[in-house]
Amino acid sequence: MSGDVAAQGADFWEPLRRTTQARIGLGRSGDSLPTRHLLEFRAAHAAARDAVHEPLDVAALQAQLDEPAHVVSSRASSRSEYLRRPDLGREPADLFSLPAPPPGSAAGPDLAIVLADGLSARALSDHGAAAYAALRAAMPGLTFAPPVIALQARVALGDHIGAALGARAVLVLIGERPGLSVADSIGVYLTHAPRPGRTDADRNCVSNVHPPHGMSYDAAARIVASLVAGARELGRSGVDLKDTSRDSALDSAPGGDGGELGQ
Amino acid sequence: MTTYRQRCGTTTYTFDGLVDLLAKASPERSGDQLAGCAAESDAERAAAQWALADVPLTAFLADAVVPYETDEVTRLILDSHDAAAFAPVAQLTVGGLRDWLLEAAVAPDAAEQLRAVSRGLTPEMAAAVSKLMRNQDLILVARAVQVTSAFRTTIGLPGRFSTRLQPNHPTDDPRGISASILDGLLFGCGDAVIGINPATDSPQAAADLIHLIDDVRLRHDIPAQSCVLTHVTTTIGLIEAGVPVDLVFQSIAGTEGANRSFGVDLSVLREAYDAARSLDRGTVGTNAMYFETGQGSALSAGAHLGTGGRPVDQQTLEARAYAVAREFEPLLVNTVVGFIGPEYLYDGKQIIRAGLEDHFCAKLLGLPMGCDVCYTNHAEADQDDMDTLLTLLGAAGCSFVMAIPGADDVMLGYQSTSFHDALYVRRVLGLRPAPEFEAWLARHGMVDAAGRVRPVDPAASPLRALAGPQ
Numbered sequence: 076m077s078g079d080v081a082a083q084g085a086d087f088w089e090p091l092r093r094t095t096q097a098r099i100g101l102g103r104s105g106d107s108l109p110t111r112h113l114l115e116f117r118a119a120h121a122a123a124r125d126a127v128h129e130p131l132d133v134a135a136l137q138a139q140l141d142e143p144a145h146v147v148s149s150r151a152s153s154r155s156e157y158l159r160r161p162d163l164g165r166e167p168a169d170l171f172s173l174p175a176p177p178p179g180s181a182a183g184p185d186l187a188i189v190l191a192d193g194l195s196a197r198a199l200s201d202h203g204a205a206a207y208a209a210l211r212a213a214m215p216g217l218t219f220a221p222p223v224i225a226l227q228a229r230v231a232l233g234d235h236i237g238a239a240l241g242a243r244a245v246l247v248l249i250g251e252r253p254g255l256s257v258a259d260s261i262g263v264y265l266t267h268a269p270r271p272g273r274t275d276a277d278r279n280c281v282s283n284v285h286p287p288h289g290m291s292y293d294a295a296a297r298i299v300a301s302l303v304a305g306a307r308e309l310g311r312s313g314v315d316l317k318d319t320s321r322d323s324a325l326d327s328a329p330g331g332d333g334g335e336l337g338q
Numbered sequence: 339m340t341t342y343r344q345r346c347g348t349t350t351y352t353f354d355g356l357v358d359l360l361a362k363a364s365p366e367r368s369g370d371q372l373a374g375c376a377a378e379s380d381a382e383r384a385a386a387q388w389a390l391a392d393v394p395l396t397a398f399l400a401d402a403v404v405p406y407e408t409d410e411v412t413r414l415i416l417d418s419h420d421a422a423a424f425a426p427v428a429q430l431t432v433g434g435l436r437d438w439l440l441e442a443a444v445a446p447d448a449a450e451q452l453r454a455v456s457r458g459l460t461p462e463m464a465a466a467v468s469k470l471m472r473n474q475d476l477i478l479v480a481r482a483v484q485v486t487s488a489f490r491t492t493i494g495l496p497g498r499f500s501t502r503l504q505p506n507h508p509t510d511d512p513r514g515i516s517a518s519i520l521d522g523l524l525f526g527c528g529d530a531v532i533g534i535n536p537a538t539d540s541p542q543a544a545a546d547l548i549h550l551i552d553d554v555r556l557r558h559d560i561p562a563q564s565c566v567l568t569h570v571t572t573t574i575g576l577i578e579a580g581v582p583v584d585l586v587f588q589s590i591a592g593t594e595g596a597n598r599s600f601g602v603d604l605s606v607l608r609e610a611y612d613a614a615r616s617l618d619r620g621t622v623g624t625n626a627m628y629f630e631t632g633q634g635s636a637l638s639a640g641a642h643l644g645t646g647g648r649p650v651d652q653q654t655l656e657a658r659a660y661a662v663a664r665e666f667e668p669l670l671v672n673t674v675v676g677f678i679g680p681e682y683l684y685d686g687k688q689i690i691r692a693g694l695e696d697h698f699c700a701k702l703l704g705l706p707m708g709c710d711v712c713y714t715n716h717a718e719a720d721q722d723d724m725d726t727l728l729t730l731l732g733a734a735g736c737s738f739v740m741a742i743p744g745a746d747d748v749m750l751g752y753q754s755t756s757f758h759d760a761l762y763v764r765r766v767l768g769l770r771p772a773p774e775f776e777a778w779l780a781r782h783g784m785v786d787a788a789g790r791v792r793p794v795d796p797a798a799s800p801l802r803a804l805a806g807p808q
Binding site for chain 2: 127194
């Protein structure tokens with residue numbers, strides 16, 4: 076009897092699964108979750124956990140970039156400390172590896188791009204270099220600082236890096252908090268006139284960049300290019316800056332989907 | 339400001355006022371370490387608990403943890419304190435209150451004694467005594483407290499355990515949401531509320547979702563209430579526009595500043611409460627508010643400083659949110675205990691402890707308390723930890739938990755409890771759905787005589803209409 080119910084149920088739920096990613100129609104072993112679905116859940120959770128804890132392969136990311144990248148670490152010395160102390164992830168251990176900004180405020184680059192591990196180094200490994208290339212290509216008229224790879228990094232670490240490079244704006248590409256179904260999504264945070272002390276209200280975010288299922292590199296780059304141009308015109312980024320390149324899917328409010336609230 | 343001293347071993351520890359003493363006496367958690375107010379060693383924590391045990395309860399009426407002059411939550415707490423209800427425990431210390439609660443919990447008239455003292459206790463007193471209590475104390479006393487609330491179902495009756503059916507969808511797709519509602523109803527879930535976190539802040543989207551749930555409810559004559567968890571000001575607007583709102587939702591916290599970061603204050607909540615009550619849509623009760631809370635929200639908003647500019651520990655601030663909640667006679671309150679992340683509650687042990695503390699404090703203060711038993715993927719926790727907390731909360735008489743397809747919220751990106759989990763905890767603890775909802779399930783042949791949900795062929799159920807044309 077229960078087997079019959081399960082078999083009918085499988086047919087019944089099949090079309091409904093096309094309407095939602097939610098784990099519907101799992102059936103029952105007694106009152107409990109059937110073994111197959113228990114193991115599916117465990118595998119998804121394991122992938123998400125590994126994405127949080129695996130360190131970034133810096134050499135591999137450097138090799139994917141077309142130009143030499145500088146490497147900076149936050150004050151969080153381990154993954155465990157990074158997770159407990161978001162404040163340390165927002166501050167650089169040191170910035171000695173970065174080139175000194177050119178003398179005179181007018182001489183600095185228009186944009187610095189930081190590739191940050193955040194809560195998913197895997198996301199940065201999978202999408203960082205390609206997203207970086209798309210962003211460069213989408214803003215051909217601007218000058219760029221050399222790319223910076225940031226380890227154990229929160230979004231606000233980019234404020235220190237952007238200021239040290241003398242950049243007019245900074246983009247932080249960062250691995251977002253892994254979900255059960257997506258463990259490799261990156262977000263892109265724009266901060267105009269970066270300097271220590273900027274808050275989330277000063278930023279704009281494009282999140283859920285993880286082709287083929289999430290936003291494509293080119294779509295994200297178009298939106299970011301529009302935001303960068305808007306911020307240059309407005310003289311600031313953040314809550315006053317609205318994306319006009321699309322109708323939705325922009326977190327103009329701070330935070331985004333990256334578990335980066337309170338950064 | 340009183341300075342507290344306690345000798346422990348060969349060391350004498352000094353605590354600078356109640357704020358410092360409460361923080362140092364708190365069980366270890368990452369959020370207090372992040373705020374810089376946690377005990378620096380186990381010995382210091384033990385000493386603080388000794389010192390806290392000797393503090394008279396009246397000290398909490400004299401020394402505000404957050405200043406009265408600058409915080410409306412403190413003013414609410416102290417101005418609404420009921421001296422007559424406080425009388426039976428007014429001479430006690432914090433340690434004495436623990437003993438009194440454990441005695442009351444096993445008395446024949448336990449529920450009456452605990453109800454009578456509720457309005458005499460402040461959140462700070464409840465938080466203080468919880469810091470001295472073991473997990474089993476938190477469970478034993480909470481279980482002895484009885485709090486019921488009602489709208490179209492009755493929540494919190496002895497032997498009952500309810501669920502919020504949470505059919506969230508990343509794009510609010512009505513077919514996807516309906517499919518999750520159908521699955522949940524077939525598992526006997528939704529007797530606390532069918533509640534959706536919308537993907538956007540759009541009032542029109544919220545209105546559409548409220549209509550979606552209301553249509554299901556009316557079509558199948560389900561004794562349940564709906565809620566779309568949008569900002570309270572949005573819901574007030576929906577009420578004014580004639581949308582069929584059942585419950586009004588808001589996230590709340592324990593300081594005026596943290597509530598402002600949520601875009602609310604007591605007067606806005608009062609306005610929402612009046613609007614909700616004016617609709618009078620409940621059939622078995624009039625409780626129409628739904629609040630969510632969670633340790634760490636004040637620190638997250640930078641609104642966690644108390645008397646003397648010192649950081650107040652996150653559990654004491656959480657208990658203060660319950661003073662806000664009880665002012666508005668809610669149907670449902672739950673802590674979203676593991677959602678905020680490991681910088682506030684690091685691992686399964688901290689999440690379990692916090693869940694039990696929040697449930698105990700809220701029940702003692704008179705709230706219909708549930709819990710979102712949950713974790714994120716960057717916390718050191720997994721489903722085994724959630725099983726433990728769920729089982730302990732069931733034993734503690736928790737009013738409700740979440741019920742999400744496969745425990746995986748695909749909109750909010752975290753893991754909570756599932757439809758299966760609800761069947762599990764009801765089975766092992768002999769608990770049943772809310773009586774009105776159980777009667778509806780019985781009319782459709784979905785439960786046996788013991789109130790246990792039967793396996794159902796969805797294609798043969800009248801609820802299959804929720805799946806749309808087949």
